[in-house]
Amino acid sequence: MSYEAPRTRLATAGARSTTSAVLTDQPRGDVVRGRIFYALLLFGLSLALVGLALLLIDVFVDGSERFGVDLFTKLGSGFPENAGFQNAIFGTLWIIGGVILFCVPIGVGAAIYLEEYADGTRWWNRLIEVNIQNLAAVPSIVYGILGLAFIVRGPLNLGFIVLAGSLTLALLVLPTVIIAAREAIRAIPPSIREGSLALGATQWQTIRRQVLPASIPGIVTGVILAISRALGETAPLLLVGAATFVTFNPTSPFTDGYTALPVQIFNYFSRAQDEYLTLAAAGIIVMLVVLIAMNSFAIWLRNRYEQKW
Amino acid sequence: MEARDVLSSSRLAAALPRRLEAPSPRYGEKVIKGLLLTCAVISIATTIAIVVSLLIPSISFFQEVGVFEFLFGTEWSPIIQPASFGVLPIVVGTLSVTFWGLLFAVPVGLAAAIWLSEYASPRWRRTIKPTLEVLAGIPTVALGFFAFTFITPLLQDVWPGFLGDEPNIFNALAAGLAIGLLIVPIIASISEDAMSAVPGGLREGAYALGASRMRVATRVVFPAALSGIVASIVLGVSRAVGETMVVLMAAGSTPNFSFNPVESIQAMTAFIGVVATGDIPSGTIKYDTIFAVGLLLFFMTLMMNLISIRLVRKYREVYE
Amino acid sequence: MSSRKFFAMTATTALLAIGLAACGDDDSGGDSGSGESLSGSIRVDGSSTVAPLTEPVGELFNEEQPDVNVTVGTSGTGGGFEKFCAGETDISDASRVIAPEEEKLCSDGGVEYDEVAVANDALTVVVNPDNPVTCITPDQLSEIYGPDATATSWGDIEGLDAEFSEDLDIYSPGSDSGTFDYFTDAVNGEEGAQRTKDVNIVGENDNATVTGVSGSTGGIGYFGFSFFQENEDTLKALEIENPETGECVAPGEETVQSGEYAPLGRELFIYPSAEALQKPEVLEFVNFYLENVNEIAPQAGFIPLTDEQLSEAQEKVATLGGGGSEETATE
Numbered sequence: 001m002s003y004e005a006p007r008t009r010l011a012t013a014g015a016r017s018t019t020s021a022v023l024t025d026q027p028r029g030d031v032v033r034g035r036i037f038y039a040l041l042l043f044g045l046s047l048a049l050v051g052l053a054l055l056l057i058d059v060f061v062d063g064s065e066r067f068g069v070d071l072f073t074k075l076g077s078g079f080p081e082n083a084g085f086q087n088a089i090f091g092t093l094w095i096i097g098g099v100i101l102f103c104v105p106i107g108v109g110a111a112i113y114l115e116e117y118a119d120g121t122r123w124w125n126r127l128i129e130v131n132i133q134n135l136a137a138v139p140s141i142v143y144g145i146l147g148l149a150f151i152v153r154g155p156l157n158l159g160f161i162v163l164a165g166s167l168t169l170a171l172l173v174l175p176t177v178i179i180a181a182r183e184a185i186r187a188i189p190p191s192i193r194e195g196s197l198a199l200g201a202t203q204w205q206t207i208r209r210q211v212l213p214a215s216i217p218g219i220v221t222g223v224i225l226a227i228s229r230a231l232g233e234t235a236p237l238l239l240v241g242a243a244t245f246v247t248f249n250p251t252s253p254f255t256d257g258y259t260a261l262p263v264q265i266f267n268y269f270s271r272a273q274d275e276y277l278t279l280a281a282a283g284i285i286v287m288l289v290v291l292i293a294m295n296s297f298a299i300w301l302r303n304r305y306e307q308k309w
Numbered sequence: 310m311e312a313r314d315v316l317s318s319s320r321l322a323a324a325l326p327r328r329l330e331a332p333s334p335r336y337g338e339k340v341i342k343g344l345l346l347t348c349a350v351i352s353i354a355t356t357i358a359i360v361v362s363l364l365i366p367s368i369s370f371f372q373e374v375g376v377f378e379f380l381f382g383t384e385w386s387p388i389i390q391p392a393s394f395g396v397l398p399i400v401v402g403t404l405s406v407t408f409w410g411l412l413f414a415v416p417v418g419l420a421a422a423i424w425l426s427e428y429a430s431p432r433w434r435r436t437i438k439p440t441l442e443v444l445a446g447i448p449t450v451a452l453g454f455f456a457f458t459f460i461t462p463l464l465q466d467v468w469p470g471f472l473g474d475e476p477n478i479f480n481a482l483a484a485g486l487a488i489g490l491l492i493v494p495i496i497a498s499i500s501e502d503a504m505s506a507v508p509g510g511l512r513e514g515a516y517a518l519g520a521s522r523m524r525v526a527t528r529v530v531f532p533a534a535l536s537g538i539v540a541s542i543v544l545g546v547s548r549a550v551g552e553t554m555v556v557l558m559a560a561g562s563t564p565n566f567s568f569n570p571v572e573s574i575q576a577m578t579a580f581i582g583v584v585a586t587g588d589i590p591s592g593t594i595k596y597d598t599i600f601a602v603g604l605l606l607f608f609m610t611l612m613m614n615l616i617s618i619r620l621v622r623k624y625r626e627v628y629e
Numbered sequence: 630m631s632s633r634k635f636f637a638m639t640a641t642t643a644l645l646a647i648g649l650a651a652c653g654d655d656d657s658g659g660d661s662g663s664g665e666s667l668s669g670s671i672r673v674d675g676s677s678t679v680a681p682l683t684e685p686v687g688e689l690f691n692e693e694q695p696d697v698n699v700t701v702g703t704s705g706t707g708g709g710f711e712k713f714c715a716g717e718t719d720i721s722d723a724s725r726v727i728a729p730e731e732e733k734l735c736s737d738g739g740v741e742y743d744e745v746a747v748a749n750d751a752l753t754v755v756v757n758p759d760n761p762v763t764c765i766t767p768d769q770l771s772e773i774y775g776p777d778a779t780a781t782s783w784g785d786i787e788g789l790d791a792e793f794s795e796d797l798d799i800y801s802p803g804s805d806s807g808t809f810d811y812f813t814d815a816v817n818g819e820e821g822a823q824r825t826k827d828v829n830i831v832g833e834n835d836n837a838t839v840t841g842v843s844g845s846t847g848g849i850g851y852f853g854f855s856f857f858q859e860n861e862d863t864l865k866a867l868e869i870e871n872p873e874t875g876e877c878v879a880p881g882e883e884t885v886q887s888g889e890y891a892p893l894g895r896e897l898f899i900y901p902s903a904e905a906l907q908k909p910e911v912l913e914f915v916n917f918y919l920e921n922v923n924e925i926a927p928q929a930g931f932i933p934l935t936d937e938q939l940s941e942a943q944e945k946v947a948t949l950g951g952g953g954s955e956e957t958a959t960e
Contacts, residue, residue, distance in 0.1 A: 011511050017528040018520035034523040038428065044420025045437070047413075048497075051490045052444050058459040059451060078684035078929070109348030117342050118349075130618070132352050137544070137614045138607065139551025141578050142359060145603050148585065149362035171355050178352070204341050232448025235553035235578070239585045245680065247688050248698045256670065257700035262450045262554075269454060269558065270833040277458070277836070284451045291446060299439070388804040390822040391776060465844075477829060478841040562803055562832035564825070573829050583803060583832055586704070 059288070063281025071282055075247050076264060080275035085283050088264035090249045091162065091242065092231065095260055098166025098253055099173065099230050104223055107177030108212075111219075114178075115185045116207055136175035143172045144239030152240055160241025163253040165260065168240050169233060173226040180222020184215040217305035224298040228291055234262040261287055363607060366600035373594050379601060385564040385575075387598045388584070396602065398564040402481070402574035406556055407549040409485025409570055410492060414545060417489070418496030419538065425497070426504035427526045438498075445494035453558030456487035461559065474571055479561030482570035487555045492545035499544065499621075503537020504530050540620035547613040551606065553578035577602050667694050667910040674702035675709025675722030676807040677833070678853050679897045681929045682748055683722055686918050689925075693917070697910045706807040707731070710900075714738045719905035720915070723898045724750070724807030725814075741903035743949045745915070745942045747922050748931040751854040751880035752812055752893035755838075755864040757846050761790045764877035766870040767816050767892060773799060773849060774812075776822045783847055795847030799824070802852060803832040812851055815892040839864065854880055855930015869893055885932045896938075897931065906950040915950075919943050 074084025110132075118125040147168030151158055158164045188211055196206040242263045250258045259267070265283040268276040371379065374394045382395015421441060425434055460483040461476060468475040476482060507530050515525045531538070553576075561573030562583055581599045673683055680703050687699030704712065706723045713721035714735040726744060727735075735742060754770065756762065762783070769786050772778055780786055784794030801823060802809045814820040831837040835852045842848035843863035857866050857880070868877035871891050884890040899918070905911045919942055923933040934942065 011514055013528070013532070015514060015518055018515050018518040018524060030521050030524070034521045037523040037527075041420045041424040041428065044417045045424055047417045048421060048441060048444065048490065048493045049437075051486075051493075052440070052447075054459065055447065055451065055455045055490070058455055062458060077688055078681055079688075082688075106348045106351055109345045110352065113342070113345035113349045117345060128349050128352060131356055133618055134611060134614050135352055135355060137547055137551075137610060138359065139553070139578060139610055141551070141553045141581050142363070142603055142607050144585070145581070145600065146355070146359045146362050150358050154362070174355070175352065202335070202338055204338055228446055232446075232450070234448070234450050235582060238582055245684050245701045245703065246698075247684070247691060256672070257698070262448055265450050265454075266554070266558070269450075269457075270836070280454060281458075284448070284454060287448055288451065291448070295443075295446060384825075386825050388821065389776075389825055390819060478837050478844070479829065479831070557832075558834075562830040563828060575830075579832075 056288070059281050059284045063278060063283070063285045066275075066278045066282040067285050071286060075249070076245060076259065076267075077247060078245075080279065083268070083276075083279055085261060085264060085286060087246055087249045088259050088261045088283070089286075091165075091246075091258040092261045094162050094250050094253060094255075094258070095165045095169060095237075096227055096230060098163060099170045099227065100223065102167065102170035103174050103177045103226060104219075107174055107223075107226075108181050108219060110174075110178045111181030111185055112207060112212075115182055116203065116211070132175045132178055136179065140172060140233055141235040141239070143168055144236035146171065147236055147240040159256060161254050161256050162250050162258045165237055165240050165242055165258065166253065168236050169230045172233065172236060173230045176226040176229060177222055180225060181215070181219045184218025184222065185211060187218060188214050217301055221298045221302045224294055224301075228294055228298075231291060231294075232262055232287065234260075234266055237263050238266075359607065363600050363604040366597045367604045370594060370597035370601045374601075380605075383566050387595050392595075394598070396577075396605065398566040399575050399577045399580050399602065400605070401566050401568065402560070402564065403550055403556075403576040403578070405481045405568045405570070405574055406485045406488060406560055406576055407546055408568065409482050410487075410489035410549050411542070411546065413486055413489030414492045414496055415542060418493045418541070418545070419500060421493065421497040422500035422504060422538075423526050423531070425501045427522060427530060441494045441497055444490055445498075447491070449491070449552060449554040450558070452487045452491055453484075453555040456483045456555060456559035460486055468571075476571040477561070477573045479559060479563070479573035480571050481560055481568075481574050484556050484560035484576075485570065487559060488549045488552055491552065491555070492548050495545045495548060496538075496541045499541035500534065500538045503534035503541070506537070507533040536620045536623045540617040543613050543617040543620065547610045547617070550613070551578065551610050552576075553582055557582050577606050581606075666696060667913060668696035669908060669910040670698040670700065671720065671905075671911055671914055672700050672702075672718045673720045673722060673899075674704050674712050674718045675720075675900075676706040676724040676897070677703040678724040678750070678807050679722035679747070679899070681855065682897065682922070682925065682931055683720075683899070683918075685925050685929060686921060687914075689921065690914050690917050694910065694913070697914070699914065706810065710734070713742070713900060713902065714740050716740060716902075716904075719902060719908075719911050721900040723900055724895070725811055726898070727900065741949075742900045743903075743945045745899050745901065745919070745945055746896045746934060746938050747899050747918065747942070748897045748926045748929075748934060749885045749938075750895050750897055750931055751885045751890055752808065752815075752851060752895065753854050753857040753880045754849065754851045754867045754869065754893070755842055755857055756867055757842055757848050758863070758865045759846050760795075760848075760865065761793050762867065764868040764870055765789065767872060770816045771818075773797060774801070774824055774828075775817045776819075776824055778824045779826075781827065797827075798841065798845040798848040799828045800838040800841050800848065800850030801828050801830050802835065802838070803830055806833075808851070808853055811895055812893070853930065854885075854932065858930045882932045886935050901946070901949065903949050903951075906946070912946075912950045915946050916943075919946065 071084045072086055072089065074082055075087045076085070077083040114125070114129065118128075120126070147164060150156060151164045151167050152160055192210050192214065193206050196210045197203070201209070237260050242258055242260045245267065246257045246259050261283060265280045265287070268280040268283065379394055379396050381397065382393065383397045384393035384395045385398040386393045425438060429437065461478065461480065464476045464480070464483060511529055511533060512525055515529045520528070556576040557579040560576060560579065562575050562579065563573045564580075565572055565574045567574065581602055584596065584599050671687075673687070680701050684701050687701055691697060691699060701722070702709070702718075706725055709718065709721040709723065710727060710731040711734070712718045714731060715738055754765065760783075766788070769788060772780050772786050780797060782794050782796045783789060804821065809823070810820050813823050817823060829841060831841070835856050838850035838852055839856065839860045842850045843860070857864060866880055868879045869890065870877050871889060873891070874889075878884050878890045880890055880893070885894040888894065899915070901911065901915050906915065919939065923939065926933045
């Protein structure tokens with residue numbers, strides 16, 4: 001009905017403004033203003049890019065003296081010369097492993113349900129959708145509180161172990177995985193599904209053999225993006241116990257006492273000696289390198305396997 | 310859609326010859342549907358768990374400290390004696406940092422969005438857009454580090470005398486600028502999305518009448534995409550309010566009822582972080598403050614998210 | 630489908646990586662020094678002031694006994710006691726003596742323990758090197774840091790340099806640190822009571838106090854001796870007037886060990902539980918701690934124990950451990 005009304009209103013407003021401008025203003029004045037405007041736009045854009053560049057330069061300058069192989073071979077230590085990030089890296093790897101194991105089946109499952117099975121007009125399905133969108137924007141520290149209350153203590157009572165960190169972060173990035181998987185599934189045209197069904201396949205067979213395989217690149221991209229987010233998350237892990245100072249590598253998801261790369265960086269940042277500040281910067285370099293590698297891989301994956309329907 | 314509906318109707322299914330039916334029995338489908346529904350429901354369980362974990366200790370907190378005193382008191386000193394539980398100073402701290410962040414992020418983000426949507430050639434778009442996305446992916450510890458080791462000393466060096474005292478070692482402005490960098494991609498990306506959704510016809514009509522590019526961008530596209538732009542700003546605010554590490558590392562731990570950018574403040578998130586990892590025994594009223602503050606934080610971001618979802622739906626509906 | 634294969638490859642690689650990670654920490658190498666090879670894990674938690682001492686000890690111990698994992702948490706002195714009295718930790722680090730409520734908590738929880746001194750510390754008040762003031766009394770400190778304090782410049786404090794009237798730039802550690810507790814108790818008379826107006830609370834980041842005070846002529850801050858030692862070239866430590874003798878005493882090894890540096894000299898403790906000491910690895914660790922602490926203390930910025938303090942500590946451990954220790958303390 002009135003979807004036309006706003007469009008018409010805007011078109012009219014635009015036309016009116018343009019006509020008055022053309023008829024009353026000096027065209028040359030407009031050109032000058034246009035150039036200034038363009039310059040302002042570029043200036044604004046460059047502020048963001050310069051900010052990014054400054055950050056990278058600052059981190060590299062501060063951390064390059066300690067950046068080297070021994071960051072990966074040395075564990076956390078109370079002696080700055082002996083300190084490295086090995087146990088933090090392993091802790092992060094364990095945590096991310098747990099996050100993948102939890103998020104991928106549940107996230108993809110939820111996405112399949114919402115896209116293929118759910119009737120969009122039912123109120124409970126709409127509630128689930130709105131709920132996922134809200135969860136994606138809840139502050140990360142609130143997830144930390146959730147983890148502390150339910151996973152570390154409370155019903156699950158796992159204690160301050162690696163698995164608790166994994167589960168907390170998994171809940172944090174689950175909405176991201178669901179949303180990305182939904183996009184991937186939605187991108188597949190209905191004709192694929194209809195063709196399969198027309199040949200007599202059941203709904204699940206259609207999903208399993210047609211929809212899912214075609215959407216895997218998109219899903220994997222989404223998972224990688226979710227993991228990138230989980231890699232950099234510090235606040236929830238602070239609450240869930242990764243802040244202890246450990247000097248050994250975790251050996252299982254049930255290891256009591258672990259740390260993670262961003263938390264270790266924060267720990268080093270807060271210490272008195274200047275060498276620790278350098279170490280913190282070096283750790284940030286490590287994290288940035290890993291993140292860039294992962295994101296480039298995700299982009300390559302998306303470009304390689306993108307199918308044009 | 311129609312083919313599926315037709316096929317699922319039982320009459321047709323019964324009418325199909327046996328050899329065309331699916332080999333697996335239909336009840337398997339129900340089991341699978343149930344499993345997948347469980348996956349989706351986990352999100353509901355998460356929300357309920359969040360609310361419960363925040364609500365229960367908050368209730369015992371509010372039995373000791375009145376809600377009114379909490380929400381409207383201006384002295385926040387739950388741990389340092391004499392104790393006082395008015396939450397406004399840390400709310401102001403959060404809002405101050407957010408404000409300075411927006412002051413940077415809104416012009417910059419919108420400039421980027423307008424440029425990307427109206428001016429940029431496809432080749433430039435392909436390079437600049439992902440570069441902006443990189444900003445969104447920078448870990449917040451790195452941003453906090455940057456704010457403390459680079460932005461603050463820089464501000465202290467170049468601070469003009471007529472503005473008064475130079476910034477403290479911890480100050481709201483440095484944290485705000487770092488957070489601003491973080492949310493520029495949010496504003497830029499969603500606003501650009503909204504602007505791209507404006508139908509070409511509107512633009513072309515204006516061009517046909519002789520409008521300059523600037524005029525089209527500012528008088529036609531921008532107002533048309535306004536609800537999406539506002540949604541992006543609201544989402545940016547929500548992200549800034551929920552940010553922990555940057556404020557923890559650069560803004561300080563001093564509850565301060567002030568919007569002064571050079572002063573040290575404490576944000577709600579930083580407060581939770583400090584107390585939860587600190588000394589206070591759990592179960593005490595001092596510890597329960599983190600749940601009360603967490604609840605307030607949750608509500609604030611929830612409100613903002615609901616508003617922005619509605620705004621996004623509005624602009625999408627108009628043009629789709 | 631190639632995308633399936635690719636996905637499978639990625640998954641396998643990821644699993645392999647995790648598997649390698651799991652095997653990656655088996656770098657146990659041979660001899661474990663003295664005695665037999667022990668294994669287990671030791672959980673320590675508590676003061677973030679004592680942690681910089683316990684952590685290096687834990688690391689050195691781990692080199693001798695690679696199969697013993699020592700975890701050092703920093704929940705703060707109070708938080709550490711809470712866990713300790715609930716039986717969740719083996720040893721509690723503390724930068725103050727156990728409080729009466731905490732004693733009761735432990736007796737309710739059935740936890741027996743003893744207070745073992747491991748080092749001395751000087752709570753150091755630092756100012757900018759350009760500050761002419763050299764000596765300050767606890768009362769004057771209270772005028773700056775007390776809960777009712779209103780002083781805004783150095784000239785507001787009676788009895789200091791009359792010509793120096795820079796604005797006060799006050800720094801304080803976070804309220805969740807044992808240093809804060811001790812300072813407020815010693816100077817303001819009430820633990821946890823401090824001025825909140827116009828104070829820069831640096832939280833965990835004592836580095837910020839260093840940067841702040843060294844960059845501001847009117848700056849003043851306090852922290853443990855180790856931070857001062859790290860930054861001797863950019864900061865100046867104030868002498869504290871001993872309330873009993875009236876003499877100005879600078880923080881240092883002799884003045885703290887002799888007790889002259891009052892009221893800001895303190896002992897740092899570990900509280901091992903009797904039950905934990907029944908475990909051979911914990912007993913070995915605590916003995917190792919005491920044997921090596923006087924070497925490590927200066928490196929970590931603390932003041933070593935006197936001979937008397939050390940032998941007293943070792944006796945306590947021997948008694949609490951049930952007298953079954955294999956190695957007698959050597960001095």
